[in-house]
Amino acid sequence: MKRRLTTYAAAVLAALASVLFFVRPAYAATGLHISGRTIVEANGQPFVMRGINHPHAWYASQTSSFAAIKAAGANSVRVVLSGGRWTTNTASDVANVISMCKQNKLICVLEDHDTTGYGEDGAAYTLDQSVNYWIGLKSVLVGQEDYVVINIGNEPIGNTNPAQWTSATTAAIQKMRTNGFQHLLMIDAPNWGQDWQFVMRDNAQTVLNADTQHNTVLSIHMYAVFHTAASITSYLDYFQSRGWPLVVGEFGWQFAAGEVDDQTVMSAAVTRGIGYLGWSWSGNTDPILDMTTGFNPAQLTTWGQRIVNGTNGLKATAKQATIYGEGGGGPSTPPPTAGCAAAYTSIGQWNGGFQGEVKVTAGSAAINGWTVTLTFANGQAVTQSWNATLTSNGATVTARNAGYNGRLSAGATATFGFLGSWNGTNNAPTLSCTAS
Template sequence: MVKRIAIRSAFPALLMALLGAAYVTPARAGATDGIHVADGRLAEAGGEPLVLRGVNHGYAFGPGPASVFDDIRATGANAVRVALSSGHEWAATKKAAVAGVIDRCKAARLICVLDVHDTMGYGTQPGAATIAEAVDYWLSLRDVLRHEEPYVVLNIANEPSGHAVDADWVGNTMAAIARLRAAGLRHALMVDAPNWGNDAFRVMYDHAAAVFASDPQRNVVFDVHMYGPFDTAAKVSGYLDHFVAQQLPIVVGEFSSLHEYGDPDEDAIMAYCQDHGLGYLGWSWSGNSPEYHYLDVVSDYRAGRLTPWGRRLIDGPDGLRATGRTASVFGRQWLAAAR
């Protein structure tokens, strides 16, 4: 768990007397015990809007140095999407490691989006896991995830099919949601689009409302990955407008400034998300294979060595440093500890 601040003096009582009304009033009507969807957008447990701003971290295949979460936080990010492994593509991420990731996210004041990365490109990628197998992994982590609803979003399955793969994304995603809820997991659930996450055949686009309604908690956020197919502002807005108009929560869970299969319009992606209050998470902090080094935000996990993509994502227009806002839960957590 996060190390709490212990203050053994009269100061906490004085602080609470002076500022308490601003921080310790009961949660607003409609608040829940964790991150949740309200009026088509993500919100915190207390009802405050939650706009995710951050990067991806390929923890399962490149954990990086101990400082990595603090380094990500220093960019202005308020969230990090962390790749875990169920043991299909990479060595399974053990319970203790997942607990450590959550603790380090909380210590760095980052909302922790956890994904099972092994489902990437199922049907195209040899050895990829199914959505159901990803759920098996989440169920094995129930003890670790319990009580983390204000800090953790569960991204059920990363990019759960490849190009031109005719998998039952709708049925499999609904079944996954049902199993997780039946097991008592109350977290906000993020679901990735099929076809390497870019929804090439608009399956998620067409069926998101039904998937959302299938969750008895109505606590599902949709995740599109914007690479080559989203190479113009019109394509970016044309896709995202559909979700905004239907009040269906959506984030751009991965994107970049370059890609071998086309040139994403990162300016349009970031501007649209800023203008409409949507979250975005750039791919990825560091550790991509040599042919994909252009996707690294920093070189060799060194926070001071920003790549061109890193400079754009962090310090460019609508970038992390200008738009990231720390989640309110961490302010409440600090005051509760002092109290």
């Protein structure tokens, strides 16, 4: 259940920096991982979370909810677990949760809810205790890196001494890596997840640097603190301008004056290519946050209708992870009979900047390398890139494969990405691909 802030300090976000700070991508051999500020699958295909939170720890019998959440259009589900603050979700139970996610072609975000409000709530666990819970589940988590994201601890610090979040979080990340976890890690903000004192915002780079695998995504929870479009977009833009990976791990809806602006959360996330996971499918003590009545997918509440069927909702914007085959996300081009083909996807844009992805597909024969030529018609300029070496000559940008992704078997793909600047118009570039 969620604790919504009744009071919070007013704060003004700093002006966006004009210089982009780039976070080096992790080149994970398998599994979901970070490339720039984007979550990508093992094959390099971007994955943008569009999902729902499910309170499994308190309603373990509601296993039909996984299929219902998939049917609602979600590509991911964030699953509430407990390591002892409530009834413990055992390794066998967690293995079954992962199985249900995979059966329903959902990416499974597992979160330990025990840490909620630590420092302010006397019953809350520390992040270190949460890591011990994950270590106890390691046998059912290893090998699931393509399907599972580990959200180490839900809302791990309350409003009492939120500054402790930085050291506690870096220690938790390092302990996860020391114990052999290769998964994409998700990190919640302090202040009951809402970061109204900007501890996560101001220490994000420190936390990201603590991960030796550069495979961590930050998570903001948007409730009463984020009750205006300006507060939402300013926060998201701050992270985007620095190239930091971010998702909206929880948010509710504007059911009363002064509450969260859910429509802006969804539209702003879609525009910026940021994932979102709404709270929650059902079972709240505050039923206004239920998307369904009594877990019945045939009885969507107002909130349920907004997130499932809204303009920027799940059915309109979610794309299934490509690990599950057909129905995966992102436009594609049929492979040519020989050589290679390239397809461009706009991940998102903002005032003066944008992010693009290009998927290279080998034809009917294996290739040893590839070169993609992008021609921009509107004066755009590339400022950062990953998974390829880019050079610019006026309107033309030439991308050559990196040392690790040039050799492709017939029909195989590789993806590279870049950040760029634009002014006035930002049309997609024309592309050509040559193979060696």
